[in-house]
Amino acid sequence: MTRPRDHDALLSAYLDDGMTVLPDRVVDAVLHEVHRTRQRSVVGPWATPSVSRTTLAAAAVVTMLALAGALLLVGGGPRPVPSDQPGPSPQGVVDPSSTPSTSPAAPTASPVTDPAGLWIPTGTMGTPRAGHSAVRLLDGRVLVIGADPSSGITSAELYDPASGTWSATESPSRLASDSSATLLRDGRVLVRVADDTHGANVSAEVYDPTSATWTATGQMVRAADHGGDTATSLADGRVLVAGLNGAQLYDPGTGTWTATGKMNTPRFYHTATLLPDGRVLAAGGYLLGDVQTDVAELYDPNTGSWAAIASMQAPHRDPTATLLRDGTVLVAGWSDNGNERQFAMEVYDPAAGTWNPLPSRPEIGYRTATLLSDGRLLVTGLEGARGSHPPCTAAELYDPGNGSWTMASSMLRCGNGSSFTLLLDDSVLAAGGMDCPPEGGVCVGTDAAVLYVPVGASPPALPAFPNPLPPAFPSPTPIPSAFPPQAGPVPANARAWTVTVGNESSGPATLFLAEDGENGIGELCASVTPHVVAAGATQSVTFLLPPKDVKGCWIWVNPVPGQWGSLFETSDAPLAGQIFIDAGGQAGWSSP
Amino acid sequence: MLRTIVDQARRGDEEAFGALVREVGDRCIFIAHRILRDANLAEDAVQVALVQVWRELPALRDLDRFEAWLHRILVNACYAEARRGRHFATDVVLLETDAPTADDDALLTVHDRDQLDRGFRRLPPDQRAVLVLRYALGLTVPEVADHLGIPLGTAKSRLSYATAAIRAALEADARNAVLDRELLA
Numbered sequence: 202m203t204r205p206r207d208h209d210a211l212l213s214a215y216l217d218d219g220m221t222v223l224p225d226r227v228v229d230a231v232l233h234e235v236h237r238t239r240q241r242s243v244v245g246p247w248a249t250p251s252v253s254r255t256t257l258a259a260a261a262v263v264t265m266l267a268l269a270g271a272l273l274l275v276g277g278g279p280r281p282v283p284s285d286q287p288g289p290s291p292q293g294v295v296d297p298s299s300t301p302s303t304s305p306a307a308p309t310a311s312p313v314t315d316p317a318g319l320w321i322p323t324g325t326m327g328t329p330r331a332g333h334s335a336v337r338l339l340d341g342r343v344l345v346i347g348a349d350p351s352s353g354i355t356s357a358e359l360y361d362p363a364s365g366t367w368s369a370t371e372s373p374s375r376l377a378s379d380s381s382a383t384l385l386r387d388g389r390v391l392v393r394v395a396d397d398t399h400g401a402n403v404s405a406e407v408y409d410p411t412s413a414t415w416t417a418t419g420q421m422v423r424a425a426d427h428g429g430d431t432a433t434s435l436a437d438g439r440v441l442v443a444g445l446n447g448a449q450l451y452d453p454g455t456g457t458w459t460a461t462g463k464m465n466t467p468r469f470y471h472t473a474t475l476l477p478d479g480r481v482l483a484a485g486g487y488l489l490g491d492v493q494t495d496v497a498e499l500y501d502p503n504t505g506s507w508a509a510i511a512s513m514q515a516p517h518r519d520p521t522a523t524l525l526r527d528g529t530v531l532v533a534g535w536s537d538n539g540n541e542r543q544f545a546m547e548v549y550d551p552a553a554g555t556w557n558p559l560p561s562r563p564e565i566g567y568r569t570a571t572l573l574s575d576g577r578l579l580v581t582g583l584e585g586a587r588g589s590h591p592p593c594t595a596a597e598l599y600d601p602g603n604g605s606w607t608m609a610s611s612m613l614r615c616g617n618g619s620s621f622t623l624l625l626d627d628s629v630l631a632a633g634g635m636d637c638p639p640e641g642g643v644c645v646g647t648d649a650a651v652l653y654v655p656v657g658a659s660p661p662a663l664p665a666f667p668n669p670l671p672p673a674f675p676s677p678t679p680i681p682s683a684f685p686p687q688a689g690p691v692p693a694n695a696r697a698w699t700v701t702v703g704n705e706s707s708g709p710a711t712l713f714l715a716e717d718g719e720n721g722i723g724e725l726c727a728s729v730t731p732h733v734v735a736a737g738a739t740q741s742v743t744f745l746l747p748p749k750d751v752k753g754c755w756i757w758v759n760p761v762p763g764q765w766g767s768l769f770e771t772s773d774a775p776l777a778g779q780i781f782i783d784a785g786g787q788a789g790w791s792s793p
Numbered sequence: 794m795l796r797t798i799v800d801q802a803r804r805g806d807e808e809a810f811g812a813l814v815r816e817v818g819d820r821c822i823f824i825a826h827r828i829l830r831d832a833n834l835a836e837d838a839v840q841v842a843l844v845q846v847w848r849e850l851p852a853l854r855d856l857d858r859f860e861a862w863l864h865r866i867l868v869n870a871c872y873a874e875a876r877r878g879r880h881f882a883t884d885v886v887l888l889e890t891d892a893p894t895a896d897d898d899a900l901l902t903v904h905d906r907d908q909l910d911r912g913f914r915r916l917p918p919d920q921r922a923v924l925v926l927r928y929a930l931g932l933t934v935p936e937v938a939d940h941l942g943i944p945l946g947t948a949k950s951r952l953s954y955a956t957a958a959i960r961a962a963l964e965a966d967a968r969n970a971v972l973d974r975e976l977l978a
Contacts, residue, residue, distance in 0.1 A: 228814055231840050231847075235810060238844060
């Protein structure tokens, strides 16, 4: 007869078996890494149980200095709500975000290490892809369309950030050469498809995410395609397609195409960027005969015409164009001058109508740039001018606000030919690309995908495991998804604590009193309604402090869920001076 | 002592952090290896976690919370490694071993170990984590919840699901062994 079995004891015995000593090589690797790694910057008088007024004021000043630098470095500061626009197109066009930033400054000599951003693997695609198109849908999923580099067959699939998994969806007809996927204002996606195997004649199809189907739409005015056209979603919902052979507009409401003005300097493989005022900036590219051009011009949708503007400082080969948060456009790329290659960056200021060169690091350039929600650019495809190629897994962060460069952690895999898409949680999906053996040899397309998770961004959900396991798992770290994160009763013996807040920005400022959580704002310190200080107003704000030790309670200014915000540690002592929110939305402290 | 080292390390003292790594490293690999059941993945998870501990230490307010805070970071690193590791297989095929006999007094036979391994490896990493903290570290369920940063109810449900799965694996095997013996009789 079998005895009853003590499963708990068996399990304990089973779990008793395993490694018990951390190998020295791991310790050495950790310490080596630590030596090169900056600690997170946090301002707070740790060793001071009760903070005097003077100390607090000094700490506040230090806070401001840190906020101006360190917290910006780790992704702090108010962030705009991500727009519902797609990420960069293959031409490097990035859709607009809104919040102004400061003027570019001189760059640092060499990049420092990103203090907390991390690349992590996510679900694997069903098909290897490289040089494909990717677009973020309104519901946050990502549609990728493009050929398997080995088979050439067009297919499409969807990435669901909630589960970290991919699923197949209906494919469009044969994708036209260099067609990008353009998100329409109604949530559908427009692509151009080739009508024949040579791709000389094109038509258009739209993808409807609700029915997961592609349908042909309208008769394009100009069916002959040279390749290298751009497709730009305009503010009124229409789409401008422009290239060497002319320009036309697609109206999603009627599903029709109409001709519009040609560029004064017809070109292809240029960049096209929607400006905040609704105009479109076309810059660079190639003229007929594959001649690089530095010519730029603006399209006005109201008149349907193009106007020449100042030329760029230099032509750029395969440039990227990024609309920055201050409304200027950063164009960057390599230029060839005889046998010399030089990477140049310049900014177009629509208000002044001028191009201004940016200092860039000598000999190092990039091929892709993805605008993060904090205003920095995640750049990949790093190249050296004279054969000094960084690993294709390398990525960096460029801050246009202060010109600083930061080394991001390794991408885990090669990023050549990957698509980069900013997700709603501020992480960046890098899908597909070419994997090249480090020792040389044939590069092959990959079905792998990785996520760049900046500090403070919500960690992605775990991908589902095969049955019979549960289909999905909760996120490993609880992060508030809405404000206030919680609301409980007002604690007994709560105390009032008042601070003056001056809001110099053009929008309302929201302030919370909350703990500093592991991934940004934590639980509220007391049951308080968020305080809102109107634009241009200066007023006293009274917080309710809990009866417990107030250490660990911070004032958060304009925080975004899962993000670090501008913050001030509270104290039992009354505050001298006041908090201000500057025109750019950054919080600061002015002492009396 | 540990509190002092943590305090020095969070102020940027690399030497103190080195001492801290040596102090907690063995416990970290103990936990990680039991969750991941793979030495390479476990070492990678510990390395990632300890570097993150260094980065984030200045944000640790309550030094007495260091252990729970460390465990949370480590377990999250294990989750990440589990996602990364292609050989973090959930459908493990083990070689058959002799079934246990009725008079087998050993607490954990080779057969038991194989069956437990089969059942354990089918568990997702979050359920493995609660089992390891509960049965290998001997934490109470509220402590497990605290260390993992999850609600108590979630910890209870994960533990319940995981232990039920393990028991089901063992009992199914026991039933099969009885059936085998009856067929041979």
